Amino acid sequence: MNIVVLVKQVPDTYSERKLDASDGRLDRDATDAVLDEINERAVEAALQIKEANGGSEVTVVTMGPDRATEAIRKALSMGADKAVHLTDGALAGSDAVSTAKALAKVIGTVDGFDLVLAGNEASDGRGGATPAMVADLLGVPALTHAREITVDGSSVTVRRETDDGVTVLTAELPAVVSVGEKINEPRYPSFKGIMAAKKKPVTTLSLADAGIDAGEVGSAGALSSVTSAQPKPPKSAGEKVIDEGDGGQKIAAFLVSQKLI
Amino acid sequence: MAEVLVLVDHVEGEVKKSTFELLTAARSLGEPSAVVVGAPGTAQKLSAALAANGAEKIYVAETDRTDFLTPQVDVLAALVGSASPTAVLVSASADGKEIAGRLAVRTGSAWLNDVIGVAGGDGVSATHSVFGGAFIAEAKSNTEHPVITLRPGAVDVEATAGAGTEQQVEVPAASGRGATVQSTEPIVGGDRPELTEASVVVSGGRGVGSADDFAVVEGLADALGAAVGASRAAVDSGYYPHQFQVGQTGKTVSPQLYIALGISGAIQHRAGMQTSKTIIAVNKDAEAPIFEIADFGVVGDLFQVAPQLKEEVAKRKG
Ligand SMILES: Cc1cc2nc3c(=O)[nH]c(=O)nc-3n(C[C@H](O)[C@H](O)[C@H](O)COP(=O)(O)OP(=O)(O)OC[C@H]3O[C@@H](n4cnc5c(N)ncnc54)[C@H](O)[C@@H]3O)c2cc1C
Numbered sequence: 001m002n003i004v005v006l007v008k009q010v011p012d013t014y015s016e017r018k019l020d021a022s023d024g025r026l027d028r029d030a031t032d033a034v035l036d037e038i039n040e041r042a043v044e045a046a047l048q049i050k051e052a053n054g055g056s057e058v059t060v061v062t063m064g065p066d067r068a069t070e071a072i073r074k075a076l077s078m079g080a081d082k083a084v085h086l087t088d089g090a091l092a093g094s095d096a097v098s099t100a101k102a103l104a105k106v107i108g109t110v111d112g113f114d115l116v117l118a119g120n121e122a123s124d125g126r127g128g129a130t131p132a133m134v135a136d137l138l139g140v141p142a143l144t145h146a147r148e149i150t151v152d153g154s155s156v157t158v159r160r161e162t163d164d165g166v167t168v169l170t171a172e173l174p175a176v177v178s179v180g181e182k183i184n185e186p187r188y189p190s191f192k193g194i195m196a197a198k199k200k201p202v203t204t205l206s207l208a209d210a211g212i213d214a215g216e217v218g219s220a221g222a223l224s225s226v227t228s229a230q231p232k233p234p235k236s237a238g239e240k241v242i243d244e245g246d247g248g249q250k251i252a253a254f255l256v257s258q259k260l261i
Numbered sequence: 262m263a264e265v266l267v268l269v270d271h272v273e274g275e276v277k278k279s280t281f282e283l284l285t286a287a288r289s290l291g292e293p294s295a296v297v298v299g300a301p302g303t304a305q306k307l308s309a310a311l312a313a314n315g316a317e318k319i320y321v322a323e324t325d326r327t328d329f330l331t332p333q334v335d336v337l338a339a340l341v342g343s344a345s346p347t348a349v350l351v352s353a354s355a356d357g358k359e360i361a362g363r364l365a366v367r368t369g370s371a372w373l374n375d376v377i378g379v380a381g382g383d384g385v386s387a388t389h390s391v392f393g394g395a396f397i398a399e400a401k402s403n404t405e406h407p408v409i410t411l412r413p414g415a416v417d418v419e420a421t422a423g424a425g426t427e428q429q430v431e432v433p434a435a436s437g438r439g440a441t442v443q444s445t446e447p448i449v450g451g452d453r454p455e456l457t458e459a460s461v462v463v464s465g466g467r468g469v470g471s472a473d474d475f476a477v478v479e480g481l482a483d484a485l486g487a488a489v490g491a492s493r494a495a496v497d498s499g500y501y502p503h504q505f506q507v508g509q510t511g512k513t514v515s516p517q518l519y520i521a522l523g524i525s526g527a528i529q530h531r532a533g534m535q536t537s538k539t540i541i542a543v544n545k546d547a548e549a550p551i552f553e554i555a556d557f558g559v560v561g562d563l564f565q566v567a568p569q570l571k572e573e574v575a576k577r578k579g
Pocket residue numbers: 013037123465466467468469491492493494495506507508509510511512522523524525526527528529530533543544545546549561562563564
């Protein structure tokens with residue numbers, strides 16, 4: 001099986017994240033960048049499917065600035081076989097629709113893909129629709145928010161879990177599957193894996209290489225624009241008391257003073 | 262006035278509250294037209310409630326198709342073509358985001374996702390709350406008929422009756438490239454209010470220590486008529502089910518009152534609750550970061566404090 005995994009580098013959620021006040025874009029220099037945790041789970045799912053299906057290959061695809069190579073290396077050191085990195089100055093400021101278009105083009109360069117795996121929702125934008133958008137563009141089914149994936153010959157079955165309930169979905173391959181937070185625990189890269197990753201092939205594509213029109217992506221192709229971005233003043237600490245056997249009563253008194261009970 | 266398409270979210274013959282929020286928001290952009298996609302016989306059960314909440318028109322798109330979410334995308338795409346709406350509004354649920362994203366791709370529309378408000382006038386614009394409320398951003402659509410997903414609970418429903426004129430819509434045949442639904446089990450909500458809609462939320466963290474001891478959290482929640490939430494550590498430890506997780510990878514809540522019991526207040530947890538009006542924290546550790554955003558904090562054992570608070574609340578209720 002030919003498996004493609006879409007991965008994204010995101011600001012580390014442990015550091016404080018900022019929007020640039022001038023253009024409302026994510027200030028990527030203000031924070032450390034990491035492979036999104038949900039994408040580690042997507043890579044893990046891909047590796048498990050590969051291990052169960054001899055002769056499979058896992059290709060990591062990312063669109064992002066130069067330093068996204070760090071995220072690629074992490075995925076390769078976990079065990080993915082090769083990577084394609086779409087990077088081009090003109091991609092800066094791409095919105096979700098143009099990101100999906102670009103990713104669909106890049107996936108098209110991977111010969112005869114059977115399965116595209118992705119995270120259900122990135123931790124930076126929380127868009128939560130890229131995988132479905134990519135599927136629509138590729139003309140293949142989208143099976144999203146997977147808690148469980150079963151690949152059986154030419155079809156895939158997914159147990160989809162969301163706030164609204166559980167849905168079991170099936171489709172013929174090729175298909176796009178996005179994974180949820182509860183699907184698995186991603187493996188740690190071994191020392192051997194880290195060393196091997198250094199020799200694995202990474203293809204870097206510019207927009208021209210991928211056959212993407214520069215007018216369709218980046219700020220030039222943006223279908224919406226941010227007109228202002230303001231930090232909200234953080235909540236400040238209120239009163240803090242040490243419980244001396246009356247902590248519950250003190251909270252109750254506070255709630256009464258605020259007319260909350 | 263131009264139409265605004267509102268995709269109706271319904272379950273077991275009832276319109277979800279988030280749809281009424283969409284109808285209210287739609288009114289600031291144009292004339293709300295509700296779009297019902299479902300099995301034959303669905304619209305009949307929903308139309309009275311839709312009209313009572315402001316639907317001028319109700320597009321009825323009934324079908325036996327079992328491909329997943331694709332009928333909604335197909336129907337909305339066709340209506341965008343025939344009705345040239347000012348905007349399309351969909352609820353920012355998992356399904357809604359997916360439908361909206363696919364629709365935006367197909368119709369070449371701006372996609373304004375998970376917004377907390379919309380405004381008309383010179384083009385359509387929307388307000389986003391980013392990074393768990395740490396930033397507020399305004400965005401405007403550069404295209405016709407932007408597709409907008411509205412965060413549930415962000416808009417207060419103002420019911421104003423509309424004409425509710427029904428119009429049948431032909432549902433195209435399935436393309437054969439969708440996923441097929443094998444089975445569905447909706448989440449059965451208990452007697453407690455829905456987490457994202459509740460005006461009071463009581464959450465427990467790893468400090469609760471076990472699934473059995475979550476009864477302390479539930480007890481206080483029930484005294485307050487509150488929903489129960491949990492931190493990811495509590496969920497991962499198996500103390501409470503996943504769908505109640507609050508935080509960056511869980512639900513975003515913004516109630517009048519949020520009570521955190523045995524939760525340290527990691528940045529990822531705060532991302533899901535820091536816009537709550539009033540925050541109360543109980544934690545043994547005086548240095549826990551949750552106290553930095555708590556309006557009132559008690560340094561103490563939650564097993565002492567929470568039951569006492571529950572008693573005080575019960576007393577006041579008489
Ligand atoms: C990508 C990513 C996404 C994440 N998403 C989320 C998310 O959506 N939601 C989320 O919550 N977390 C999330 N996390 C995890 C987050 O970083 C924290 O690990 C988690 O919030 C900690 O939960 P906790 O506060 O319950 O546990 P802890 O940090 O272990 O805190 C437990 C607290 O309980 C107190 N305590 C113990 N016993 C008692 C007692 N008897 N009485 C009073 N206090 C007591 C302790 O002093 C301590 O402060 C995410 C992490 C990552 C990396």
